[in-house]
Amino acid sequence: MLRLTRALLCMTALTIAWVALPLTSRAGSITVYNNFGAGNSYDCCNGYTESGAGSFTGFNSLQAMAFTNATGQNLSLTQIDIADSFVAGNNSMTLDLYADNGGVPGAVLESWTVNNLPDLGTCCTIVTVFDSAGVVLQNGATYFLAPASDNVTWEAWNWNTIGATGVGAISTDGGATWAAGPYNPNGAFDVLGTATVPEPSAVLLLGTALIGIFAGLHLGLRHSG
Numbered sequence: 001m002l003r004l005t006r007a008l009l010c011m012t013a014l015t016i017a018w019v020a021l022p023l024t025s026r027a028g029s030i031t032v033y034n035n036f037g038a039g040n041s042y043d044c045c046n047g048y049t050e051s052g053a054g055s056f057t058g059f060n061s062l063q064a065m066a067f068t069n070a071t072g073q074n075l076s077l078t079q080i081d082i083a084d085s086f087v088a089g090n091n092s093m094t095l096d097l098y099a100d101n102g103g104v105p106g107a108v109l110e111s112w113t114v115n116n117l118p119d120l121g122t123c124c125t126i127v128t129v130f131d132s133a134g135v136v137l138q139n140g141a142t143y144f145l146a147p148a149s150d151n152v153t154w155e156a157w158n159w160n161t162i163g164a165t166g167v168g169a170i171s172t173d174g175g176a177t178w179a180a181g182p183y184n185p186n187g188a189f190d191v192l193g194t195a196t197v198p199e200p201s202a203v204l205l206l207g208t209a210l211i212g213i214f215a216g217l218h219l220g221l222r223h224s225g
Contacts, residue, residue, distance in 0.1 A: 030071055030192065030195060031190065031191075032069050032071060032075060032137060032190075032191040033068075033190060033191045034191075035185075036081070036126075036188055037160070039124060040081065040083075040126050041161060042158045042188035043158050043159040043185075044120075045121050046159050047158040048156065048157045050062060050063060050093065050149045050154075050157060051154040052150055052151035054151040054152045055149065055151070055152050055154040056087075056089070060171075060172050060174060061170070062148050062172075062175055063187070064104075064145060064169045065157075065166060065168045065186050065187050067143055067144075067191055069137040069138060069140065069193075070139075071193075074138055074195070075136070075137045075193030076131070076136055076137075077193050078194050079192040080095070080128070080191050081126045081189060081190045082126065082157070083188035084147045084155055084156070084157050084158065084187075085119060085121075085122070086153075087154040088154045089150070089155075090152060091116055091153075092115045092116075092153065093113075093114050093155055094112070094114075094147070095146070095148075097110045097111070097135065097144070097145055100144065103167070104178035104179075104180050105178055110131065110132075110133045110135050114129065114147075117155060120155075143191075145189060145191070157187035158187065158188050159187060160186055160188040165183060165184040165186060167180060167181070167183065168180070168182075168183045168186070
């Protein structure tokens with residue numbers, strides 16, 4: 001009977017640990033930056049040109065917007081949403097996340113290829129990408145986000161409609177060099193992350209359960225003796 005009780009207690013402990021441990025490693029979603037309007041709305045018909053030299057525009061344009069993790073803690077990047085629209089060429093773009101390098105984009109931290117962008121003049125379909133590289137957004141650090149078109153494509157980074165402004169940078173040589181400058185308004189986007197910290201409720205659940213189980217095992221051993 002004692003062996004059966006021990007087995008049941010061990011199975012209970014494993015079950016509780018399996019349920020509670022994921023909660024200790026991931027907190028809820030935290031907004032690092034967001035300038036979308038209600039319902040992820042943005043300016044349907046105006047935006048910043050992103051184009052290749054072989055596109056209809058005839059010039060290379062790559063524009064980046066800066067954001068800072070001012071949440072007070074380091075965060076694991078989870079998701080980025082951006083309002084980016086197709087104008088002409090190949091309906092595809094590469095979204096790059098850069099580290100800061102003295103006020104302009106530096107090293108590329110992660111890249112995503114996105115196809116089937118919404119047409120310019122429509123609203124409000126957003127492009128969503130998810131982190132797969134384990135990027136950690138350091139507290140107080142600035143980063144840059146830039147959608148890049150290929151050589152024959154013209155796209156537009158739609159403006160936000162809530163009056164959000166900020167700093168950014170433009171490149172006319174595919175990102176080899178950058179020139180910093182203000183943006184009024186910013187292109188519309190958001191950045192989300194999670195804090196890798198214990199959830200108090202999950203820790204309490206796991207700790208209480210394990211204490212009870214070990215107490216039960218101790219009493220069982222005493223009775224068996």
